[in-house]
Every structure is written in C-alpha cells, then in structure tokens.
Amino acid sequence: MLSLTTEQKIRLKRINIIRLLVFLGILSILGGVLFLVHNLFISFLLAFVISYLARPLIASLERAGLSYNTALILIFISGMSLIGFLGIWGFPLISQQINHLQTEWPRYSEGLLNLIQTIESKAKSWLGLNIQLQAKGKEQLLSFSQVLLKDLPSILLQAISVLLLAPFLAFFMLKDSHKISKRFMYLVPNSVFEMVLDLQYKINQQLGQFIRARFLEAFIVGLFTFVGLSLISFPFASLLGGFAALTNLIPYIGPIIGAIPAIIIALVNHYEAWDLSLVVGVYLIAQFIDAGILVPILVARIVNLHPVTVVLLIILGGQFMGVLGMIISIPVANALKVTSLAVYEHITQLKNGTL
Amino acid sequence: MIDFLWKNFFKKEEKNIETVLKENPLFENLSDKELKLVNNLMHQRSFVPGEFVFQEGKGLGMYIILSGKINILHGNSNKTESSVISQLKEGDFFGELCLAQEKGYHHVSAQAAEESKLLGFFRPDLLTLIEKNPNTGIRILMKLSEILGERLQKAGEKLSQFTKTMEN
Numbered sequence: 327m328l329s330l331t332t333e334q335k336i337r338l339k340r341i342n343i344i345r346l347l348v349f350l351g352i353l354s355i356l357g358g359v360l361f362l363v364h365n366l367f368i369s370f371l372l373a374f375v376i377s378y379l380a381r382p383l384i385a386s387l388e389r390a391g392l393s394y395n396t397a398l399i400l401i402f403i404s405g406m407s408l409i410g411f412l413g414i415w416g417f418p419l420i421s422q423q424i425n426h427l428q429t430e431w432p433r434y435s436e437g438l439l440n441l442i443q444t445i446e447s448k449a450k451s452w453l454g455l456n457i458q459l460q461a462k463g464k465e466q467l468l469s470f471s472q473v474l475l476k477d478l479p480s481i482l483l484q485a486i487s488v489l490l491l492a493p494f495l496a497f498f499m500l501k502d503s504h505k506i507s508k509r510f511m512y513l514v515p516n517s518v519f520e521m522v523l524d525l526q527y528k529i530n531q532q533l534g535q536f537i538r539a540r541f542l543e544a545f546i547v548g549l550f551t552f553v554g555l556s557l558i559s560f561p562f563a564s565l566l567g568g569f570a571a572l573t574n575l576i577p578y579i580g581p582i583i584g585a586i587p588a589i590i591i592a593l594v595n596h597y598e599a600w601d602l603s604l605v606v607g608v609y610l611i612a613q614f615i616d617a618g619i620l621v622p623i624l625v626a627r628i629v630n631l632h633p634v635t636v637v638l639l640i641i642l643g644g645q646f647m648g649v650l651g652m653i654i655s656i657p658v659a660n661a662l663k664v665t666s667l668a669v670y671e672h673i674t675q676l677k678n679g680t681l
Numbered sequence: 682m683i684d685f686l687w688k689n690f691f692k693k694e695e696k697n698i699e700t701v702l703k704e705n706p707l708f709e710n711l712s713d714k715e716l717k718l719v720n721n722l723m724h725q726r727s728f729v730p731g732e733f734v735f736q737e738g739k740g741l742g743m744y745i746i747l748s749g750k751i752n753i754l755h756g757n758s759n760k761t762e763s764s765v766i767s768q769l770k771e772g773d774f775f776g777e778l779c780l781a782q783e784k785g786y787h788h789v790s791a792q793a794a795e796e797s798k799l800l801g802f803f804r805p806d807l808l809t810l811i812e813k814n815p816n817t818g819i820r821i822l823m824k825l826s827e828i829l830g831e832r833l834q835k836a837g838e839k840l841s842q843f844t845k846t847m848e849n
Contacts, residue, residue, distance in 0.1 A: 334731050341729070388813045504721070511724055516732060520741040520803065523724070527805035671739070 342515040349513040369488050371654065373495035378537045380405070380500060395501070402497050409493070416564070423565050435467045437594030521672045528668075529661045536657050539624040544574040547616050551584075554608035558601075561591065570612065576652045577636055581616070585609040631659065698723075698747065698800065704772055705745055707824050715817045722806040728793035740779035740787035742803030746771050749797025754790045768794060780807055780825060 360367045380401050387397035507526065514522045548571025555563035566588050573584035585606070592605045631639070636656060643655025699716050702708045708719060725747070728734060734744060734751060744751075751769045766789065769775060779785025785804065811818030 334729070338729055338732055385813050389815060394813075508724070516726060516728060516734070519724075519726065519801075520735065520739075523803055523805060524741050527808075 342517055345513055345515040346518070349510070349515075352510075352513070368650070369491045369495055371650075372489065372492035373499055375537055375541065376405075376492055376496035377499045377503070378534045379541065380496065381534060382538070384500070398497070398500050402493070406493060419564055420568075423562050427562060427565070431471060434591070434594050435471055438467060438590060441590075441593055518672065521668055525665055525668050529664050532660055532664060533657055536660065540575055543616060543620045543624050544571045546620060547571060547574045547581075547612050550612040550615055551608060554611060555588070555605070558604050558608065560588065560605060560608075562587075570609070574616070576640060576649070577656065578633075579637075579640060579652070581609070581613050631656070631663070635659075698725075701745060701747060701772060701800070705774060706828060707743075707774070707777065707821060710820060710824070711817060715814070715820075718814060718817060719802070719810065719821075722802070722810060724801040724803070724806075726799050726801055728797045728799065730793055730795050732793050734791040734793065734799065735776065735787050736790040737787055740776060740785040742779050742785070742801060742806070743774055743777040744791070745774040745800040745802070747798040747800055749799075750794040751775070751797060751799070752792045752794045754792060777825065777828065780804055781829060 360370055380398075383401050384394065384397045387400060388394060392400070511519070511523060511526075548567045551570040552563050552567025555566055560566070569587060570581075570584035573580040576583070588605055588609065589602075592602050597605070639655040639659050640652050643651030643653075643658075645651070647654075698720055699713070702716050702720060703711075708716060711719065726734075726744075728749070746769055748771055751773075753766045753769060753775060755764050755766060775791060776787060779787065780802070782804075807818065807821065810821070
C-alpha cells in the first residue's frame with residue numbers, strides 16, 4: 327500500500343476537481359446556448375434524431391466492409407435524395423391541400439362557431455350550465471385565421487430552413503461524434519471515468535432505441551391514417567395523416583389530439599352518423615394497430631416508466647415547452663433516471679469505504 | 682500543477698501504442714488495420730503516484746500499462762490491511778475479467794506506484810466493436826475466453842492441490 331503525503335493528496339484532489347469543473351462547465355454552456363436559441367434548439371434536436379436514425383444503417387454498411395466515413399457519406403447522399411424525391415412528389419400534394427384549406431377556412435371557422443353555439447345552448451337547456459365558449463372561441467379562431475391566411479408562408483419558410491439545417495448538422499454530428507466524445511472523456515476525472523463511460527454508453531443505447539421505435543411507430547400510424555382517410559375520400563388526408571403522425575409522438579394524449587381536426591371537419595361538413603363513424607373508425611383502427619401490434623413490438627421493452635409518471639411528465643413538458651416539451655419529456659426523463667441511478671450507486675459504493 | 686498537465690500532453694510516447702497492443706495476448710492475432718480500429722476505441726488515461734485506477738467494486742473493463750508501474754492491492758484504501766499482491770509494469774494488463782461480465786466486479790484495487798499512462802479498453806468499447814466489426818470482435822472474444830479458461834484451469838488445479846493438502 328502506497329500511502330500518499332498530504333501534499334500529493336491535495337494535488338490529486340485539485341486536478342480532479344479542475345477536470346470535473348471544466349467537463350461540467352462545457353456541458354452546461356453547450357446546453358444553455360442550445361436552450362436559449364430556440365430555432366437552433368429545434369434544428370439540433372432534429373439533427374440528434376436523424377443521427378440516431380442513421381446510426382444503425384451506418385453500422386450495417388460498416389459490417390459489410392465499408393469504412394465509417396464512406397458509409398456515412400453514402401447514407402447521407404441517399405437520405406438527401408430520398409428527401410428530395412419525397413419533396414418533389416409530396417410538395418404539390420401538400421401545397422394543394424394547404425391552398426384548399428386556406429380557401430375553405432372561412433366556411434370552417436363559421437361552422438366551428440355554429441358548432442360551439444349549439445354545444446352552448448344544449449348545455450344550457452340540458453344541464454343548466456351557462457358556459458361562455460363562443461366569445462373566447464371567436465377570438466382564438468380569428469387569431470388562428472390570421473396566422474393561417476397571412477403568416478403561413480413565412481412560417482413554412484422558417485420551418486423549411488430549420489428542417490434543412492438539421493440533416494447537415496446531423497452529418498457533422500455523425501462525422502465527428504467519436505472524436506468529440508473522446509475529447510470529452512479525456513476531461514473526465516479518473517475517479518469517475520468508468521461510471522461516466524458506462525452512463526454515456528447506456529444512455530446512448532436507450533435513447534437510440536427509444537427514438538427509433540417512436541419514430542417508426544409514428545410513421546406507421548400516420549401512414550395508416552393517411553391511407554384510411556384517402557380510402558373514405560376524406561378531405562385533407564395527407565395533412566391529417568402527417569398531423570396524426572406528429573401528435574402520436576406524445577404518449578396517451580397525442581392520438582386524441584391527432585383525431586380532433588378530422589372530427590371537427592366532419593362535424594362542420596354535417597357528416598351523417600355513418601360517415602362520421604367511418605372517420606372515427608379510421609383513427610380507432612390506426613390506434614388499435616398502434617396499441618396492439620406496434621407498441622408491444624417496438625416500444626414496450628424500452629420504456630420502463632410507470633404510466634402515471636409518463637402522464638405527469640407529459641403535462642410538465644407541455645407546461646415548460648409546449649408540444650415540443652410533451653414529445654421530448656419522456657426520453658429526457660429516461661436519461662435522467664439512468665444517470666441518477668448510476669450516480670446514486672457510485673456514491674453509495676464510495677460511502678461503503680473508498681476514496 | 683499546470684506543469685503536470687502539460688508534461689503529459691507533450692511527453693514523447695515511450696512506445697508506439699500499436700506495438701504495445703500487438704504484444705498483448707488479447708490482440709495478438711489482429712491485423713494492423715484491426716489494431717487501428719481497436720486503438721481508436723481505446724482511452725488513454727494518466728495517473729499520478731498514489732492515485733487509484735480502480736478500487737474494489739463495480740468495474741467496466743481492462744487496462745494496459747503503457748508506462749509506469751501499478752500496484753494491485755487487496756481491499757480498499759481505508760482498510761488498514763490493504764496489501765500489495767503484485768506490481769505490474771509496462772506491457773502488463775489487468776481487469777480483463779470485467780470485459781466478459783455484464784455487471785463486472787473488481788475483487789482487488791489498482792493504484793499507480795509512479796506516474797503511469799494506461800490504455801483503457803472497456804465493455805462498451807468491446808460491444809461497439811462487435812456491432813461494427815463482428816469479425817474483429819469475435820477474434821478478441823475468442824482470445825478473451827482462452828485467457829479466462831486458462832485462468833479457470835489454473836484456479837481449479839490450485840483448488841484440488843489445496844483440498845489434497847487439507848485432507849492430508
């Protein structure tokens with residue numbers, strides 16, 4: 327047993343503390359900048375998602391014998407051409423539907439107000455409730471109409487620039503992630519090095535599985551919704567399918583939000599009971615496929631949070647960051663859970679008699 | 682203090698890392714290209730005299746000594762009965778058992794006897810390698826199981842010897 331002089335012990339402690347502070351400092355500065363610049367945050371988040379989606383593809387090309395960089399470039403080029411192809415094919419369809427929505431909007435907003443009025447009067451006559459939905463609803467509808475008719479082009483343009491930045495960010499993230507993480511690991515003090523490496527690997531693994539599963543699930547649900555709505559020749563099928571896919575990323579609450587626009591459209595258009603039940607049926611079938619087939623296969627074995635916790639987290643996320651917060655609250659909570667468990671284990675092990 | 686940090690950055694390599702790797706039984710039948718892959722996954726760590734590389738408890742993988750000397754001890758720093766079992770030098774490696782275990786455990790502690798530079802190779806690195814280059818990964822795994830098997834055999838022999846002396 328080599329015993330340390332006090333001077334040596336102090337030196338060792340100082341080195342470790344400086345390293346830890348530098349490590350944590352860089353991490354928090356990066357996180358802070360991303361959090362404050364909102365658009366950048368979204369681009370980064372998307373890039374993050376893309377990089378996790380691309381990673382297994384790159385690995386499979388590597389297994390086939392390509393070098394990492396060649397595999398990455400190949401995936402990037404084919405991904406970009408896929409996006410380009412989808413854009414050329416899908417853009418006219420979507421812009422047509424958006425145009426359609428813009429011209430139809432006055433009718434829908436009027437119909438919606440009528441609907442609210444009916445609900446109000448019925449609530450009054452049946453339940454004796456005097457609710458004032460209409461005034462509030464009118465205000466909201468007017469402001470939304472404003473957004474839809476005037477600001478939509480600029481919003482779409484902004485969204486496209488955010489979306490286009492993401493693949494390039496993802497490319498560089500993938501290209502240099504190994505170098506960057508190695509440099510980060512160099513800064514980690516020896517005393518916690520193994521724990522941090524283990525954490526990094528586990529969180530990476532979990533996040534990757536989680537993101538891939540959720541996005542595949544959302545894509546399939548969106549596809550089924552689109553196909554189903556097209557089959558019953560419902561208007562705005564592709565927009566509604568995309569919306570259903572996006573909201574499906576929010577557990578439990580998302581699917582309900584996803585179905586609301588379609589039901590409103592059906593009600594405003596005075597659909598018969600049978601047609602209305604067809605629309606609801608499409609969403610229900612999509613959800614049955616999701617809950618019965620996709621979730622058990624893709625998601626269930628990854629997320630180990632209690633349903634009540636999940637719902638609370640979604641509400642918390644929504645409170646802080648809106649829809650984006652609802653979507654990212656679960657993976658963030660998972661990462662925090664893994665981290666806190668490992669840190670707790672490390673600390674209790676230290677308390678048992680070391681350092 | 683600052684002095685120490687810079688000294689480690691600019692100190693000339695005592696030995697080419699890939700040569701050290703090639704001399705290690707775990708990596709001895711890998712090609713130069715594969716060695717480069719493995720080297721890319723490894724972590725170089727520096728330790729000052731008296732600093733623990735790891736202590737008895739949870740472990741993640743193995744270390745190869747690039748320079749310096751490492752003491753292997755029984756028990757932990759605050760147990761007074763801690764004693765040096767052996768001293769390892771340049772080219773030696775330790776902790777490889779943890780590579781094979783999901784929940785690895787070090788039964789000894791390792792402490793730097795002088796300024797040492799180690800090359801760490803951990804379970805996550807091995808798993809990454811297996812995912813991306815299964816052939817290389819399998820070759821390392823075969824070697825690892827060979828080393829572990831040999832050690833088990835030796836332990837078995839020692840145990841039977843021990844039982845015999847106990848019976849006598």
